[in-house]
Every structure is written in structure tokens, then in C-alpha cells.
Amino acid sequence: MSKAVQLDSFGGPEVLSVREVPAPQAGPGQIRVRVTAAGLNPMDWIMTADADTAARFGLSLPAGFGTDYAGVVDQVGDGATGFAAGDRVFGSALSRAVAGFVVVDAAGSVAANEAHRTPDGVDDPTAATLAIxxxxxxxxxxxxxxxxxxxxxxxxxxxxxxxxxxxxxxxxxxxxxxxxxxxxxxxxxxxxxxxxxxxxxxxxxxxxxxxxxxxxxxxxxxxxxxxxxxxxxxxxxxxxxxxxxxxxxxxxxxxSAAPGALAEIAGLVAAGRLRVPIAATFPIEEICAAVELQAGRHARGKIVIDI
Missing domain, CATH: 3.90.180.10 (Medium-chain alcohol dehydrogenases, catalytic domain)
Incomplete structure (x- = not known):
């Protein structure tokens, strides 16, 4: 079992809840990541605010929440290449990142279903803010x-x-x-x-x-x-x-970002040439308070959920 933030109806932060759910399993060509941190973005609550917007993103109920994540590969599916258990990774998993585990395509090139190696010198909370x-x-x-x-x-x-x-x-x-x-x-x-x-x-x-x-x-x-x-x-x-x-x-x-843009940014962070101010970090149990702060648009920098 694993913790995950889910919602049974679309709306504001009040519809979010933390639940115990079955841990997902990596299928062929996929990897499973044990998530340590998830970064919040405006799109997270915008696309779950109402049914019409959610439908445009292909979301249906019950839905997960959050897209940017960082963590460690702990399961590699048949035929998946490029990653091994224990690799530190970051990326995006559309509306399912605030959870104990996410499963993504090992060769994923779509921004909502991907993993990238986390460079040495970049911690997981910072890596979780980079993708979107x-x-x-x-x-x-x-x-x-x-x-x-x-x-x-x-x-x-x-x-x-x-x-x-x-x-x-x-x-x-x-x-x-x-x-x-x-x-x-x-x-x-x-x-x-x-x-x-x-x-x-x-x-x-x-x-x-x-x-x-x-x-x-x-x-x-x-x-x-x-x-x-x-x-x-x-x-x-x-x-x-x-x-x-x-x-x-x-x-x-x-x-619409150019291929390689994310790797370049991660490299700049690793080299100390670009810093990511983290405005606040919340435990997963305080997801509602975290989203309220993020949705207020006055946080200076990024908001991170500690999984």
C-alpha cells in the first residue's frame, strides 16, 4: 500500500484527501519511482478545478493530484532500458505525482509521463520543482x-x-x-x-x-x-x-520548450549557476494548506510536498 492524494470530485483544495491505495506496479517498458518530493504548479489545481477543464487534460474521477516529482527508481519493468533500481530521477507524471509511488514510461518523451536522471549536486526537493x-x-x-x-x-x-x-x-x-x-x-x-x-x-x-x-x-x-x-x-x-x-x-x-531545455536547466542548477528558491515545504498530510498557499499566487518561489 502507498499514500496518495486523490479527489472524488473536482473543485478547490477542500476536495483533496490523502488515502492509502495499492502501490502501482511497473509494466513493460515502465519504471516505478519511489517519490520523495513533489513540486506544485498552478496547472495542478487549475486542471482539477472543474470537470470541463479536467476533461481537456484527459482526467476522470477518481483522480490523483500534482505533476512534478523526484525520487528513486525502485522497480524496472520488462524491456525498460536506461534506468536501474536505485537511480535518482525527476520528471512529470500528470496529476498523480503527490503519491508514494509513480509509474512512468522509461523512454517517455511526453512532459506528463517521463523520467530524467537527477544530476549530482541537485537534491530531491529542488529536482521536484524543475520540469514544468x-x-x-x-x-x-x-x-x-x-x-x-x-x-x-x-x-x-x-x-x-x-x-x-x-x-x-x-x-x-x-x-x-x-x-x-x-x-x-x-x-x-x-x-x-x-x-x-x-x-x-x-x-x-x-x-x-x-x-x-x-x-x-x-x-x-x-x-x-x-x-x-x-x-x-x-x-x-x-x-x-x-x-x-x-x-x-x-x-x-x-x-513548446526545445528538446534538451530541461537537461540544460538541471545542469545549471547542478553547477550552481541557477538557484531555485523554495518558498515552503509541506508534508503530504497538509496538501490542502499547500495548495491554498500556491493558489494564492503570492508565494515567492516554489512549493514542495515532502512525501
Missing amino acids: AGRTAAAALAVVSPGPGDTVLMGGAGGGVGVFAVQLARLAGARVIGTGSATSADFLRGLGAEPVAYGDGLADRVRALAGDGVTAAIDLHATETVDAARALGVEDKRICTIAAQVDGVMAANGA
């Missing part, structure tokens, strides 16, 4: 292609994707101005961004801060940053969103 947010950040940066001489306006810079996107843009040589609350200013500076308060008058505040102008923008929350960037003269082809659709502006998500 890291890929999404990489995909967004690929749209605007920041480099030396660029000033990038980053909306929602302190969130789960923002902590990756800010640092990747800085590693590319760009200046980053990140939006956030007044209380997040020091946190954003720690990531390498120059903080600016979101809200009415954003374009004017950015204009005062960036005397030479803004050349690119990534909106990681809604459309406020898109509007400000356009007001500052940024071309639509150098603006990207991840959580909203705007005519003329390209939207990015983890599925």
Missing part, C-alpha cells in the same frame, strides 16, 4: 530571445516560473525589470531583477526606471505586463505570455 516551471521559462525566453543590450520587463517575476525566467534572462546577458508587490522587492533583487510594483501606472514606473527603454517582455501572470510593454513601444514579436491569450502575442508553455 523550468520548461515553461525556457519556452518563454525562446520567444523573446533576450541577450546583451536587452532590457526585459518580466511580469510576475517572483512566482514559480519567474524565478527561472529571471535568472535565465540574466544568464543570457539581459537586464531584467521584474514586477511584484512592494514586499517582494528584496526577493526580486536576489534573483537579479530590478523590482517595480505592479498595478496602475506600471508603464510610467518602468519608463522612469529604464531610461533607455524596454526591448522585450514576458507576462507570467495575465496581461498587465503586455499592456505596459506595448505602451512602452515593445514590438509584439518580442512579447510573450504563458497564462493568457493576447491577439498578436505568442503564448508559450512547457510543451
Whole structure:
């Protein structure tokens, strides 16, 4: 038997419960991972919030919860290659990661059903944060292609994707101005961004801060940053969103990341060139409180469930 977070109806954090369930078994071509940590993402609660959204992701009741995981391979199915029992791995298992065990395809290349070797020097809680947010950040940066001489306006810079996107843009040589609350200013500076308060008058505040102008923008929350960037003269082809659709502006998500993007990010973390701030860690029994914090969108960095 194994612990797992499950839900019998779609809705908010209140529908989540921790249960004892039969441990899954690795079938042909699969590996089973003993999960030690699971990282939360907005998509976890968005896709389980209502039946219509869940159906778009292929989910049906009863459903599991959470997608990003890290742990240790403990069972290898017939014909599965590339992994052995005892290997440390991380990856994604769509809406079933907050559990004692997950089964994934050993050769999986789909972001919702995959495993990757965890590099030496990267602990499991950190590895459990990488797959969705890291890929999404990489995909967004690929749209605007920041480099030396660029000033990038980053909306929602302190969130789960923002902590990756800010640092990747800085590693590319760009200046980053990140939006956030007044209380997040020091946190954003720690990531390498120059903080600016979101809200009415954003374009004017950015204009005062960036005397030479803004050349690119990534909106990681809604459309406020898109509007400000356009007001500052940024071309639509150098603006990207991840959580909203705007005519003329390209939207990015983890599925559109280039092959190898996740391995590159994991390598940067292992080398100490990219750090992942973990805002909070919760035991699996406190999953409801963890999701409430994550859904509030004010956590600075990632939220991790300790399995």
C-alpha cells in the first residue's frame, strides 16, 4: 500500500484527501519511482478545478493530484532500458505525482509521463520543482530571445516560473525589470531583477526606471505586463505570455520548450549557476494548506510536498 492524494470530485483544495491505495506496479517498458518530493504548479489545481477543464487534460474521477516529482527508481519493468533500481530521477507524471509511488514510461518523451536522471549536486526537493516551471521559462525566453543590450520587463517575476525566467534572462546577458508587490522587492533583487510594483501606472514606473527603454517582455501572470510593454513601444514579436491569450502575442508553455531545455536547466542548477528558491515545504498530510498557499499566487518561489 502507498499514500496518495486523490479527489472524488473536482473543485478547490477542500476536495483533496490523502488515502492509502495499492502501490502501482511497473509494466513493460515502465519504471516505478519511489517519490520523495513533489513540486506544485498552478496547472495542478487549475486542471482539477472543474470537470470541463479536467476533461481537456484527459482526467476522470477518481483522480490523483500534482505533476512534478523526484525520487528513486525502485522497480524496472520488462524491456525498460536506461534506468536501474536505485537511480535518482525527476520528471512529470500528470496529476498523480503527490503519491508514494509513480509509474512512468522509461523512454517517455511526453512532459506528463517521463523520467530524467537527477544530476549530482541537485537534491530531491529542488529536482521536484524543475520540469514544468523550468520548461515553461525556457519556452518563454525562446520567444523573446533576450541577450546583451536587452532590457526585459518580466511580469510576475517572483512566482514559480519567474524565478527561472529571471535568472535565465540574466544568464543570457539581459537586464531584467521584474514586477511584484512592494514586499517582494528584496526577493526580486536576489534573483537579479530590478523590482517595480505592479498595478496602475506600471508603464510610467518602468519608463522612469529604464531610461533607455524596454526591448522585450514576458507576462507570467495575465496581461498587465503586455499592456505596459506595448505602451512602452515593445514590438509584439518580442512579447510573450504563458497564462493568457493576447491577439498578436505568442503564448508559450512547457510543451513548446526545445528538446534538451530541461537537461540544460538541471545542469545549471547542478553547477550552481541557477538557484531555485523554495518558498515552503509541506508534508503530504497538509496538501490542502499547500495548495491554498500556491493558489494564492503570492508565494515567492516554489512549493514542495515532502512525501
